[in-house]
Structures are given as structure tokens and as C-alpha cells.
Amino acid sequence: MSLQKRPIAADDIKHIAVVSEPHISEEGTKYAFVQKHAGEEDIYYSHIYIQHLTDDKPVQWTFGEVQDHSPQWAPDGSELLFLSARSGSTQIWLMSSAGGEPRQYTNIKGGITEAAWAPDSQSIAFIASVDSEAGLMEDSTQEEKKPLEPVLVNRLKYKSDTKGLHDKTRQHAALLDLRSNKTTLLTKGPFDHFGLSWASDSKRLAFSANRNEDEDKSAVVDLFVLHLETEELEKMTESTGIFTMANWSGDGKYLAAIGHELEYADATINQVWIINSRTKENTCMTLKWDVQIGDAAIGDVRSSHPNPGPVWSRDQKHIYFLASERGSTGLYQMDMLGEIEAVHEEENHLFGFSYHAAKDFFIAGISDPSNPGDFFEIQRKAEAHVRLTDVNNEFLKKVDISIPEPLSFKAEDGWEIQGWLMRPAQFEEGQQYPLVLEIHGGPHAMYANTFFHEMQYLAARGYAVLYINPRGSHGYGQSFVDAVRGDYGGKDYTDLMSAVDYVLQSYSFIDGSRLGVTGGSYGGFMTNWIVGHTNRFKAAVTQRSISNWLSFQGVSDIGFFFTEWELKSSLPDSPEELWNFSPLKYIKHVSTPLLIMHGEQDLRCPIEQGEQFFIGLKKLDKTVEFLRFPRSNHELSRGGPPVLRIHRLEHMAEWFNRYL
Template sequence: MNRFAQFISAALLATPALATEETAKFSYDDVFNLEYASSPQFSNDSETIFYVRNFMDKMADKKRSNLWRIGADGSDHRPLTAGKYSDSSPQLSPDGKVLAFVSDRSGSAQIHLLWLDNGHFLQISHLPHYPAGLTWSPDGSMLAFSMFVPESKPLPVKLPTPPKGATWADKPVFIDRATYRADGRGYLKQGHSQIFVLPREGGTPRQITSGEFNHSGTLSWAPDGNAIYFSANRNPDHELEPGNSELYKANLTSGDIQPVTERYGPDYEPRLSPDGKYLAYLGYDDEHLGYHNVALNVLDLSQGTTRVIETATDRSVNQFRWLSDSKRIAYAYDDYGSTKIAITRLNGSEKLVAKDAGGLSLGRPYGGAHFDVSASGKVIYTHTDGMQPAELAITSGRQPQVLTSLNSDLLPFRDMAQVEEITYKSSYDGREIQGWVAYPPNFDPEKKYPLLLEIHGGPFANYGPRFAAEIQLFAAAGYVTLYTNPRGSTSYGHEFANLIHHNYPSQDYDDLISGVDALISQGYINEDQLYVTGGSGGGTLTAWIISKTDRFRAAVVAKPVINWESFVLTADYSRFFTKYWFSGMPWEKPEEYRRRSPLTYVGNVETPTLLLTGEQDYRTPISETEQFYQALKLRQVPTAMVRIPGASHGIAARPSQLIAKVASILYWFDEYKNEADEAEKPAVAVSDQ
């Protein structure tokens, strides 16, 4: 067994840490013991919260979940379901007596009902595919959901019939759709998502929509229960204009489907106000920019007029919920790397109620939060302070109250990395850049530490002071770990994000390197021990960085784009990338694609580089990784490639994959951290000209 195999095996077979100074650090095995809350929902009287408690099944190497309840004051915390199943999407019935949810406890994902008075639950569906967007009708007599409906198209060619007993190869697959595969789903089956309704008593679901369009996402019932509002792209050119969706109203009696909005751009997440007078939704006018701020819109159904609701200035709305008075809306948005929740009145006045939402991304410190709002205006939400995954918190008085402590059996007994915010000026134009530093346990500023720069993907995304197992593991291994939001990151407004419009990668390099220099200036970084890694867009930037400087002793490039020309022709959403990230097609603007491709500058790379990608990645296909790997091999630069079997772009979707990813990165850095280099030269910049 080679050293890499030994390193990974040791990581995956790690045993629970003992309470000693050496083993009390956050470890690989601790990943399997993490839990977090999601999908909170108030009871009708606002005294109880129902939520999903997520945990890891070590034997199956999967995330599982059960339904739990807790009092709004933190009391009576107990399970509603149990077992190593995936119970999700809880939806309280209008009368408050029953929870509908989706569970795989019968072997496939099906709709179940749970009676809250006696705890009994019953499967009411026998569906061939996963039901999504589960939503009660106003009178509680039906449930609406969307589900994939397969279609069968015969081959356009006539093939001979095999003789009896013959063993012939499988028939060819004929593909004529623009989007023929999708990351996480593989090669797509023929068919589309359609909307269904199912009686509360179960039975046969009735299909409401049809046609060669996908109908999914948030579903909202009309007050009389005779129509459903939804979002879809039903335009004739929907394959070439994937983001041009509208809101529609489907009549359940006649089957008629009428458009409710009409503009160029996405309109989605329709939600009727409790009084049925207004339809709120998210969307924006599409200008073919890399990034658009998402606005909260409200349509007056009686007047037919739409207005944009005043929300946080120059920030995107992530999600929203109506309050019971139909005059206020609670919404979430990202601001300077933190997820916040505010309540706004339709007349424009606003109140910030939470600024620490998140904790749903276990691997890396990305945004994302769930919340609900009570009749009295209290908000229950997933909370994180950077030291733990999502807990439940409720807005109560001046400061939110944290109700749960799902990891109290683990994290208090680990010496976790402390996370601290840092701001600095970019060397390119003096813009202020925000970042965070995770310090190794027992950090001593008088000592010298290796520095690990970890870069987020997207590129239109953001990191923040949120829990991240990968960051904690890097710090536990002794690395001061820096993660930042360079230009192009969201949560800083329209202009900052679009600094990389048709210009990525570019000066985001300067923003990142300036962060490294800012930390070096603090005096506790060993300048000869600099390391860099990142995934997706961060992998692209890692490859870009090592083509411009040899300051880093080693690099790990995870699931990158290396060659923009090949990427846009093999990625799952080619129509989006070519239209929004470039000014023309690769055969029209080859110089633009090549100027921005790390492959163009691979001749400058001297840094030992590990490449790491999932074999089923269709967002940044593994062929991108293979190009850079072969180029580095041809140049005789120390390199290796790690392929994660069965993994898509969400390379760390399973606990063992997250561990394997981090262990691979640390293995590579460890190989070069202690390498003797007597003739090491001073760092010099490498020109890209």
C-alpha cells in the first residue's frame, strides 16, 4: 500500500477521539457525529415548532433525518419519528392537526401523514418518483406536489430483431434535447416534472399540468382551492432561454393554465398572501449579467399591478414568508457574508430580526438558511455562530434565543478552531475585502504556522462566519486557514459581484493574494509554508493562482474549470454559461475563452499540484481535471489526480467523501510541508504575457 492509500485509509477508519490534549481536536470521525436542524415550522398557536433533525448514518454513509418537535420556549423537546430513514419536507395541515411529510421508510420516497394527537403516521401514496413541493390545499382536503413523469420516444431508426437466444448489445440511446444530462442526476431520462394533487385520504394522484415543460418549485393554492399558482418556463424557446420563467395559474376544474407574469427574466417562488389579495414572488429583469439582484415583487390580484417591495439596499432576497396580517413579509438575504432575516411592511418600513442565520452547509462555510414566521411575528430559524452546525433559534425580545443544542454531546468536548473576521485592502484597486481566519487549536501568535488559503466556488457565492467541517479539519491539522470573499462574491451588492462579469478569473487573484499578505504581516505565518486549494470556481482560481506565482509550496485544485472552450460544450448548463458568462460563443470569441482559461498559462506552473474531482461531475466535468493533469505531466511538474467514484459536483455529499476530500488535500500538503528544499528560491511573480 502506498503512502497516499495509507493516509486515506487511516482517515476513513479513524476511531472516536479520546479526551486527551492530542486527540481532543476535531477529527475525521467526528464528521459522522454531527447533527443539524432544518425546515422549522410553527404550530397554528405558535407554541410549538416542528423541524427536521438531520444526522449521519455511519454504516450506510448517508445523511438521515427524522421529525422532531420543541416548544417555543425550548421545552418538550422530543422526536415525532425515529429510525434510520429520511423524513423530510414537513407541512402542517391548515387545521393544525396533521403533519404531511415525505419519507423513504417504505423503500422509496412517499407521502405520509402524521397525526399529532396520537403520533400515528400512515403512508398515503404509492408514487413511482420523488414528490417535491408538498403543499396543503386551504381546506386541508388535498395535497399538491410535483413529480417527474417519464415519456417514451421510440428510436427514429428501425433496427432488426435479435434471433431468439441471441445476446446483442444494448440499443443506442437517441438524444435530441439541449439539456441531456444534469449534475447529481446523470443522463436525463425522457420526461418532465408535472404538478399533481392527491386527496388527504390517499388514492390516485391527479395530474394537473402536461406538455414538454418542467413544472416544479413552490406551489401556492388559491383561497377557494380551485387553482394553483406555480412557476415554469413554458416558452417555445425554453431550452435556449433556461432562466426565462413566468408565474402561471392552473385551474383544477377546467385544466386551463394562464400566465400571471410576463417579462424577460425569472419569476419564481409564488406565495399568496393569507387574505388572498396579493401574490408575492421573487425575480428580476434579465440583462444577461453574471449576477442580478433578486427582488421581492408583489402583484395586486384585483388591480393587476405589480410593485417591487423595498428590501435591504442592493442585496438579493433569498426567500420569504407572509405574516398573517397580509401586510408584512419576512425575508432572508446575505449581507457581508452573513445571512440576515428582516420583516418589511408593504409600505416600506423594515425591522432586522436576525443576523446569524445559516449552518446548513456542513462542508464549507456557504450561506443557506431555513425559517418560518408565527402569527405574532416571531421568527424561528436555523442559526449558526461559526462553531456549530444549524441549531434552532427564535426571535424573542432584543436578542434571539437558541432553543436547541444538537451537538452538545460532541463539540464542547473538542478543541475547535476559533474563527475571526479580517478585512484588508486589495492591491489591485484598494477595495476592502472581507475574510475569515480559522486558527489551529491552542494557537500561539508567537509561533510560526503554515497558511492554507481556501477559495469558495460559484463564483457568485459567499463564505461567512458559518460552521464548516472542512475548515475545522484544516485548522485541527495545524494550518492557519484563510477564506475570503474576493470580487465577484455575493452579499456585497450588484457592482461588486459584477466586477468579474465577462472577466473571471481576473483581479480576484489580487484580492486573494492581498489576503495572504495581510496575514503574513501579522507575524505568525511561515512564508515558506503557503498552500492553496478551492473547489469549483475556487478550483479554477487555484489553477489560475499557481500560473501567476510560485509562492505556494503545493496546491490542490478541486473540480475546476481549466479550459473554458471545452467546459461550456460539456457542462450540464451550456446555454446558461455561454449566454451569461461570455460575450459570445467559443467559435465567435475564442480569444476571450482562452484568455480566461488556466490551461492557457499552464506553461508557467511550477507548483506541485493535486487534482481532485468526482467521476460523475457534470457541472465541471472530470475531463477538465484530466486536461490539466496531462498538461502538468507533460511539463514534468509534480502532480497527481484523485477521482471520487460516484461523486457528482457536490463532491462531499456523503460523510466519507467529505473525509476523503480533506484527507487527500492534507496528504498532498503534508508531502511538501516537510520536504527539504535547500536551494529554495525567493518567491517571484510569473508573467501571464
């Protein structure tokens, strides 16, 4: 380790700047983006920055203890739109393209989740939380005191991890006319709408929704086109799958979208589709390419960054989109015959982009294991990209980074498995070090060539860190991602054990008597499963985990369909199968010291899952502790209160220090 550099600390999440959401101006000379950082306690701040392509550094445009996001230049170049909760709830704000003070343009009760300029710059479509009975209402400047009353539940989908218990509101499309400053509700009914996209004539608006009568039980998402002049709502797909992120072609004849037809339930890989807006003919363009369309990479410094979906070239001969393969997410182009070639395909994580059709160039956000992310200008015919930002330069100068070493090995049945090994930050030849096995959630996600603070922190604390993409992960084709369904704790488990065996045989610096394991969500399930099926690990930390599939089906916000999709078992048809898949069944075999970490407000893997495992183990006098995080949902490790994210990492490291 360099004498000038220090190990990464848990509280470095407050020192890492996270950039996202690039948006190029219409004239193509500048772009806007969001820069976010964690504050104290439970606060995050995000601001809008602008950078002219001829300038060395971006300029901050919004300030204060606020969360500004979703910047978009007006098509006529006059204004910059962004969303902000600076007035209390998230609303539309505009700034002159010359700068100045932002101005609030909506005051919608329930707030706004997305917005999109009309091509004529005369109106803005947006999605708002609306009580269908009451319609659009102004947000009161005074906080309303709600009476104490029970909550009546009559829907299957009555809660979600991000929103909590659902109320009467639904996500509806609305229109802000900038000439009259009036808002109009565009959709109605007990349905949720999202993913706005304007046709070039400013008369048609596309979006996604499940507007079927059985939408509570149905997983399908259709594409719709609303004709603003006639108020006609046209359904463009046939309720055969999930279609989102639609974008219009320049001539308004076609929509390009991301989707699939649920052939393998939620393990189905995404494809690029083209929909003829006149004939409603739907064509899957990437069927012969066995690659996940979109960004499947996971990390802990960024989450829920928006994907622009498939975007058209000016001449409509190409479509550009993200795709994830073998631990990397790149940018690709496809012609109208379905031929695909890379625009950017390197061992890193391209997490977002903006495309300027007239000048044919991209602004792309790229991260790698040594950098949380910066923006680059990409010209399709240029050999090298132009770096535009270096937002974490000062931070990276001060800390010692461990660069993961890629590895590949054969599973028990001969399948090839990919992964990475990180050496301790202060690695010295001839020394032996404990190893921590990290297991990702999903399971349909992908560890990637991106920056991961948690793993850097464990390496800084003296651990080798092993992480792999076992079967069930994205990035290795349809058969690979589907292979885990109905086999949780089967070959996915042996993939992980084979990874441990491989690195013990290949790297002499790993102390095989000091092995730890951790993971969250599905990774928490697998951690629970591992400690019930082997005693080779001397310490384990299970996070937001699943221990009992029988109760999970009824308490999780996705449980009523997830067990059928993923385990191919359900109540009341096969309760014995759900029990066989449950780590709780095997608690008598647990001898590994286990720390259980869970968010109190987790509705994806509710805290009762951790409670059951803790009480069962404690009653058997096993070595177990239970760490409960207040005001934390399933996103604790990525977007939870900063102070609790720091506590989480420190407790994890302390547990491993105690037993390894």
C-alpha cells in the first residue's frame, strides 16, 4: 500500500460522489447531469450540474439541502426541466438555459415521479400520484393531520417495499400546458402508468401500464398510445408479456421497446422489440442474441438509475441500447435486420447514456472497479473516448483500492462460472488471509466490473473477497439465468462451494480455516442455506434474508407470485416443497456463528424472516445475534440512511473480526 494512501473506511460513502442521468442539449454543445452524495444521518443531497463539451469541468447549477434530479433540456433549448422536492413534495421546476433561479411549475398533491417535454416545447407530460376519485389536486402548504383510523385492504397488491401500504392513489399521466399553465389529467381508472414518450408530432404519448381487469394477479405490462386530440387510448401489445422503456422513431411510425413474453417468468431475458404504431405488428429484433438487454449490474454506490431504453438514430437505420454480458454492461447498436455490433464493449459498467441524433455522439456514464463513475464523450467512429468528468479524483487520491482479479472455473457439472477475487488492500506476499464469500441478490442480477464500496471496505479490513455469478445470474444467456428456478439451494449452492474450492486450490495466500460468507435478499437466503448445510464457514452475516418460504408467500410484497415463479411451488398445492426449500428446516445443523441484519420496514423480505431464524437458532443455543435497522427497507445497503449504512458495514466487519 502506498504510504500516501489510507484504507477505505465505512463512512467513505459520504465522500463518494455519484453521477447519473446525463442529458445532452438540443444544439449538442452541453449536457446536464445529476451528482448525488450522502449527508449526515438519513440525508442524501443531489444537484444538477451542467458541462459544456469545450470546458474541462462541469458547473453546479442547483444548490442547497435538496434532492434535484431528472434534468431534461427543452427541445427548443430555452429551458432546463428537473424534478425536486425542495418545496415539500416532488414537483416540476424549470430554469432558463442561461441559468438563474429555478421556478416551480406544478403543485400536485401526491407529487410527481417522472416528466417529459413535448417536442414542440409547449407542454410537459408527467406522472403523478392521483386519487382517481378526486383527480388532480393542489398540494396543501399546510401539513394535513390525518385522523387515526384502520386501513382497509381489499387488493392482492396492497403494499410495496418502496411505498409501504398502498392508499387510494394510482400513478396517472397528466399534461402541463406551459401557455396556460393549466394541468389536465390524461388517464383514469385503478391502474398505474409509467414510462412516458412523445411522438415527434407532439400529439401522441406512449406509456406502459397494466390496465387489465385482473391486474392484481397479472404480471403483464402493455404499451399504450394516447392520442391527445381525440383522447383515444390505443393498446399496442396483446398482454403477452412485459413491455417498457418505449421510444418513438423520428417519423412517428414505430416504437422501440424493451420487453419479453414471460416464457421463463421473471427469469426471462429482455429483448428489443419494434412495434408498428399503425398496424400494431410487434417484432422481436434480438431473439437470436442470447444476451440480457439492459443494465443488470449491481453495486452499492448507485441504485435505480434510469435506463433510457432503446433510442433511434436520426436516419432510423439503427437503434442503440444497453446490454449486460459476462460481468460487463456495454452500449450496442442494431440495424433493422437485427445485426448487432458494439459501440462500447469493455470490462466495465456503462450505467447510462444520452444520444444526440443530429451530431451522432453519446455522453455515457462509465464505472469500473477502481472508480465509482464518470462521464465520457463517445463518438462511434473514434478509437478513444473523451473523458469529461473526474468527480472522485480527490477521494481516489487518498484511498487504497483493491483491483479484483477475474477468474473462471468449472462447476461440478462442467458449467463455466465467472467471478472475481479481491486481495486485501495491504496484501503482502507470504502472508495468509481470511476470505469472505459475497453472494448477490436477485437471483437474476449480475456482479460486475463496477465499483463496490462494501467489497473495498472488507478488503481494506484485511479480507480477501470472493464474488461470483452462480447459475441464476444474468449475463450468461437464457439457459443460465433460468437454471436456478425450482432448484434453490441445489446447483447454485454447489457453484458457490466450487468457487471456494477453486480459489483455495489456486491462491496460497487464502487461509482455508478462516472462511466467512455473507449476502443479501436471495444472497441472504443462500447464506442461511449454506450455514445449514456445511460447517466449513467460521462466520456468516445474513442480510434482509429469507428463512421460511411458507410464510414468505403471504408476507412479502412479491411473495404471492415469487414462490410459484422461482421455486415452482406454492400454497396450498405444495407446502412440503416450500418447507424443503426453507433454511429454517435445517437450523439444527447450524454451527456457524451467525449475525442476522434486517431492516424494520423491509416489505420485500419482511423482518419476520430474520426473526424466525433468530428465535429458532437462539432456542437451540446457537451462536447468533440479531441487528435490526429502524426506518430501513429492502434497499438499506444501497439507499438506506447513510448513518445506518455505515453501522451495517462496521457491524459486519466486527463480526468477521470476532470469528475469523
